[in-house]
Amino acid sequence: MVTYFRVGFKVSERRACEVAGAPRSSRRYQSQARDQTALRLRLRDLAGARVRYGYRRLHILLQWEGWPINHKRVYRLYRQEGLSLRHKRKKKRVSAPRAPLPPAQRPNQRWSMDFMADRLADGRRPGPLR
Numbered sequence: 001m002v003t004y005f006r007v008g009f010k011v012s013e014r015r016a017c018e019v020a021g022a023p024r025s026s027r028r029y030q031s032q033a034r035d036q037t038a039l040r041l042r043l044r045d046l047a048g049a050r051v052r053y054g055y056r057r058l059h060i061l062l063q064w065e066g067w068p069i070n071h072k073r074v075y076r077l078y079r080q081e082g083l084s085l086r087h088k089r090k091k092k093r094v095s096a097p098r099a100p101l102p103p104a105q106r107p108n109q110r111w112s113m114d115f116m117a118d119r120l121a122d123g124r125r126p127g128p129l130r
Contacts, residue, residue, distance in 0.1 A: 001016075001020040002022055003016075040081060042062065043062070043078065046058050051086060052085070055075050059075075
C-alpha cells in the first residue's frame with residue numbers, strides 16, 4: 001500500500017505510511033535472520049536417514065555435530081520442511097467369523113438390556129432403586 005501511494009500520488013514515505021495506517025518502522029524493517037539453507041539440508045538428510053526420529057532427537061543429533069541451535073528453531077524448520085513422523089496404523093486383526101444367533105423359539109428364551117434408555121413394559125421410566 002505504501003509503495004502504491006508513494007508512486008501513484010508522488011508523496012513522501014511519511015505521508016504514505018500515515019495514510020495507509022502503517023508504522024514507518026515496519027516499512028524500513030530489515031530482517032536480521034541468517035541464511036538457514038545449510039541447516040535445512042542437514043535436517044532433511046538426518047530425517048531421511050532416520051525416519052523414526054522426531055524433531056527432538058534430530059535436535060540432539062545436530063547438537064552432537066556442533067550446530068549451535070535450540071529446539072524451537074529445529075521444530076520450526078522441521079515443520080516448514082514438511083517433515084513429520086510416519087504414524088503406523090495398527091493392523092486390524094480379524095477374529096473368528098461371528099455366526100448370527102438363531103431366532104428365539106419360545107418367550108423368555110433370550111433377554112437383552114438397554115442401559116441408554118430404560119423403560120418399563122408400559123412405557124414409564126422406572127423409579128430409583130430402594
